[in-house]
Amino acid sequence: MxxxxxxxxxxxxxxxxxxxxxxxxxxxxxxxxxxxxxxxxxxxxxxxxxxxxxxxxxxxxxKDIKTPTPEDAKTKIFAAKSRNKDVVANSSSGGMFTVFSDAFLERDDIVAACQYSYETDSVVLSIISDKESRDKARGSKYIQAELKDSFNNLIDLLRKHSEKKALVFGTGCQIAGLNLLLESMHLRDRVVLVDLICHGAASSNLWKNYIYKIESEQGDSISYVTFKNKRNGWEYPSVFALIDGKEISIKAYSDWFYMGWSLRESCYKCPYTRIDRRSDITIGDYWGIQNVMPEFYDRMGVSLVIVHTERGMELFNNVRYAIDSRLSNRKDCLQPRLISPQLRPRDREFFWSDMQEKGIEYCIEKYIEHYDTSIKEKIKECLKRLLKI
Ligand SMILES: Cc1cc2nc3c(=O)[nH]c(=O)nc-3n(C[C@H](O)[C@H](O)[C@H](O)COP(=O)(O)OP(=O)(O)OC[C@H]3O[C@@H](n4cnc5c(N)ncnc54)[C@H](O)[C@@H]3O)c2cc1C
Ligand code: SF4
Ligand code: SF4
Ligand code: SF4
Structure with missing residues (x-):
């Protein structure tokens, strides 16, 4: 046969x-x-x-993830932020990544999260063993993470240290794959899975070509990069790299990401742009919080925390001493990436063929976003549109 x-x-x-x-x-x-x-x-x-x-x-x-499960009815939704203002200032949203990972690192358990590697200019899912290297994983990187042997390394660690538990952070799709993998290996009970609300994954090759061009113009390598610096507040992120102490804008790259030119094909059909998931907890930005919970608004950022399972609730309860939080609900927390995927630009093929044939400089001119509207205004527009549905 x-x-x-x-x-x-x-x-x-x-x-x-x-x-x-x-x-x-x-x-x-x-x-x-x-x-x-x-x-x-x-x-x-x-x-x-x-x-x-x-x-x-x-x-x-x-897998069909759209058919509701009994767990979905138990979902609890919170607005939350770390009580430590430095943590909030140095995180993309309200600092829940730091709060949750502290709980695991302090017990000497395993934490895995995505870090930017300045050696390879790529984002890598790494095992994190202390708070110093955890701090390096803070911040959203708008580049698809390279997983390579990451899942294998995690599984090896779990098998080698049968007394340890693990906490893993990743995008909705990465965590969905890991969830099924751990279930197939009977390891799921020992792992808390936290996924992100996610706009999309941008090509790591595009990032490398973009940053190499900047580095060759400047004659040195980048020592730091941020896609969501909060010096002007959470809703007005600054995007830049540092070369020899000098700030260089990377706005063109970030505009391509927001506009959807540079995303992976799966992101335009993403099944994880929804509230219900198979992770334990979902975290993201609580966009629009000033409209539904003005007393909890913070110009430096508020996290949205969606707790799906008892395992997730146990972790959330364990960190309550380190956070301020308010109970929310399915309607108030809605944002575009909890409703549908980013639209695939109609001319996406042209972007990529121009990138191949005419190069980065040409694409910066042709595909740059001439938007004066801030993220805040764009989100307001989206929310208004959503509320009319
Ligand atoms: C590519 C991307 C798109 C996002 N889109 C949205 C969105 O549309 N709406 C929304 O509400 N939130 C979105 N988020 C999530 C949000 O920006 C914050 O990352 C999240 O709320 C965690 O913030 P924090 O304050 O808890 O901690 P932070 O310290 O900012 O935590 C960062 C966390 O993100 C992980 N991370 C960073 N870059 C990557 C990457 N490339 N791949 C996988 N994991 C990564 C880190 O491992 C860490 O766990 C997105 C995040 C990423 C990475
Ligand atoms: S999503 Fe792609 S990489 Fe992941 S399990 Fe499926 S085929 Fe493999
Ligand atoms: S898991 Fe490997 S051996 Fe099994 S069907 Fe897939 S490719 Fe073939
Ligand atoms: S948008 Fe969906 S498919 Fe794309 S990286 Fe995010 S979770 Fe994965």
């Missing part, structure tokens, strides 16, 4: 590159190749494949 053949991603929109399939494969038959936009997609070596179909079973894009 012919062995079964897995079909992992017939269309690019059905794969977020989470690596769960390659991690579970008992024959190491799955490797990843970059496409011309710089996104990684799996390739199966059918000479090694034995047709066990474990890869399909852990693929989050093959």
């Amino acid at each position: 012919d062995k079964r053949k897995p079909n992992l991603c017939e269309n690019k929109e059905e794969c977020c590159g989470c690596t769960a399939c390659a991690t579970v494969c008992p024959k190491q038959a799955i490797t990843f190749d970059y496409d011309m936009e710089g996104f990684l997609y799996p390739r199966i070596d059918f000479t090694k494949c034995v047709g066990c179909m474990k890869c399909e079973a852990v693929c989050a894009f093959k």
Whole structure:
């Protein structure tokens, strides 16, 4: 009898590159190749494949996550922020990443989160062992994280230290893949999964080309980069890199991200732009809080925390001493990326072919966003539109 053949991603929109399939494969038959936009997609070596179909079973894009579960009815929603003002100032939203990870690091448990590597100019999901390296994982990086062996490393650690628990942060799709992987390995009970509300994943190759161009113009490498600095307040983020102490704007790159030119195909069809998920907790920005809870507004940022499971509630309760929080609800917390994915720009192909043929400089001129409207105003517009639905 012919062995079964897995079909992992017939269309690019059905794969977020989470690596769960390659991690579970008992024959190491799955490797990843970059496409011309710089996104990684799996390739199966059918000479090694034995047709066990474990890869399909852990693929989050093959699961129906839209059918409600009994857990969904128990979801609790909060506005929250760290009581430590420095933490809030140095985080993208209200600092819940720091608060949650403190709880695990203080017990010497495992924490995994995405850090920017100044050696490779890429974002990597790393195991974090102390608060100093955790602080380096703070801040949203608008670049798709390279997972490579990250899931394997995490699973090895969990198996080696059977007394330890783990806390893992990632985008909705990465965490959905990891959730299925951990369930298949009977390790899910030992891990708290926290996913982000997510606008999308931008090409890491595009980022590298963009930053290399800046570095060659400036004659030195970047020593720091931020996609969401709050010096003008949470709703007016500054985006820049530092080269030899000098501030260089990276606004063109960030505009491409917000406008959707540079996102992975799966982001325009993302199944995780919704409240209900299979993670334990979802965190994001509580956009529009001044309209629904003005007394809790903070110009330096407020987190939205969506607790899906008892495991998630236990962690939230454990950190209450370190946060201020208010109970919210499904209606008040809505924002665009909890309702639908970012729209795929109609001319997306032109952006990428121009990038290939004419280069970064040309695309900065042609595809730059001439928006004077601040993020705050854009969000207001979106919320107004949503409320009319
Ligand atoms: C690409 C991206 C898009 C986002 N889009 C939205 C959105 O549309 N709406 C919204 O409300 N919130 C969005 N967020 C989430 C929000 O910006 C904050 O990251 C989140 O609220 C956590 O903030 P914090 O204050 O708790 O801590 P922070 O200290 O800012 O925590 C940062 C957390 O983000 C993780 N992270 C950073 N970059 C990446 C990356 N490239 N891939 C995976 N994980 C990463 C870190 O590991 C860490 O866990 C997005 C985040 C990212 C990374
Ligand atoms: S079917 Fe099994 S052996 Fe084949 S690629 Fe998938 S996990 Fe690997
Ligand atoms: S979404 Fe993840 S598990 Fe599914 S094919 Fe892509 S990399 Fe593999
Ligand atoms: S928008 Fe969806 S598919 Fe894209 S990175 Fe975010 S969670 Fe993944």
